[in-house]
Amino acid sequence: MRIEQTELTDVLILTPEPFHDERGLFTRTFDADLFDAHLGPGAAAAFVQDSQSRSARGVVRGMHGRGGRGEAKLVRCAHGAVHDVLVDIRPDSPTFGRSRAFLLDDADFRHLYIPAGFLHGFQALTDTADVCYRIDRPHDPAEDLGVAYDDPDLALAWPQEVTVVSARDRAAGSWRALLDSGHLTHRP
Numbered sequence: 001m002r003i004e005q006t007e008l009t010d011v012l013i014l015t016p017e018p019f020h021d022e023r024g025l026f027t028r029t030f031d032a033d034l035f036d037a038h039l040g041p042g043a044a045a046a047f048v049q050d051s052q053s054r055s056a057r058g059v060v061r062g063m064h065g066r067g068g069r070g071e072a073k074l075v076r077c078a079h080g081a082v083h084d085v086l087v088d089i090r091p092d093s094p095t096f097g098r099s100r101a102f103l104l105d106d107a108d109f110r111h112l113y114i115p116a117g118f119l120h121g122f123q124a125l126t127d128t129a130d131v132c133y134r135i136d137r138p139h140d141p142a143e144d145l146g147v148a149y150d151d152p153d154l155a156l157a158w159p160q161e162v163t164v165v166s167a168r169d170r171a172a173g174s175w176r177a178l179l180d181s182g183h184l185t186h187r188p
Contacts, residue, residue, distance in 0.1 A: 001031055003038045006102075008088055009095045012038070012113035013102070014074075027109055029076065030134070039113075046136040047074065053131050055082075055124035058163030061131075062121015063154070063172070065089055065145035067183040070116025072136040080129035081105035082122040083159050087147070089184050090117035099156060104131070117184075119147055123158050145183055146172035 002015045018027035032044035055061060062085065065071075075084065087099045104110055104122075114120055122131060147154060149165060153175040178184070 001028060001034055003034065006100065007095070008086060008098060008100050008118075009090075009093050010115040011086060011100070011118070014111040014113060016109045016111075018109065029109065029111070030074070046072070047134045049135050049138060051133045051135070052078070053133075055122075055129050055131070056164070057124050057127050057129075058160050059124045059129075060121060060149045060158060060162050060165050060169070062149055062169065063087060063119040063147045063151075063156075064121060065119040065147075066116070066137070066140075067143040067145050068140075069137070070118075072116050073114045073120065074111055074134040075104065075114060075120070076109065076111040076132050077104035077106060078130045078132050079106050080124065080126035081107075082124055082129050082131055084112060084122040085120070085156055086112070086114060087119040087154060087156075088117065089119055089145075089178065091184050093117065099154060101157075119145070121149055121156075123160060123162070125160060145178060147175050147178055148172045151175045 001017060004013045006013055016027040018025040035044040082104050084102045084104045085099060088095045090096055102112055149169060151174050
């Protein structure tokens with residue numbers, strides 16, 4: 001598994017190296033030793049919950065974040081493909097306010113390590129897309145943060161027509177309101 005730094009501070013791309021044979025393939029989707037070697041002892045053990053979502057083509061989920069200490073995630077697309085988007089919301093980060101999109105799919109098995117302090121969302125690019133999340137804190141709805149996926153100040157570009165957005169995501173606040181809220185995550 002290769003681990004690479006992205007241009008967003010502390011965001012990593014993990015790329016497994018699948019073994020192919022006449023049966024198909026085998027790949028390791030997580031390796032605690034490699035993860036700890038890159039992020040420090042105990043980093044892998046910090047993950048406490050695995051979740052999965054399934055979305056149809058064009059669905060947008062996001063832009064979601066967590067207040068307080070934030071929430072670190074390891075995200076991958078187990079089936080299909082997604083346009084995955086991050087926005088750095090850590091005021092003391094050199095990449096504060098910057099966004100970056102990544103293609104995650106079931107062809108190259110790339111994962112994103114998203115440290116605490118990012119908004120996260122994605123759009124399903126295939127008829128069905130399954131996204132798996134490994135998070136470092138139990139979910140607490142009281143700490144949920146959200147910015148509208150179509151916020152004009154963020155100006156995120158979604159590659160396909162947006163077909164479905166949840167009522168919660170349609171009602172999400174603006175980037176400006178988040179900046180004024182005092183709920184931004186500070187890096188530890």
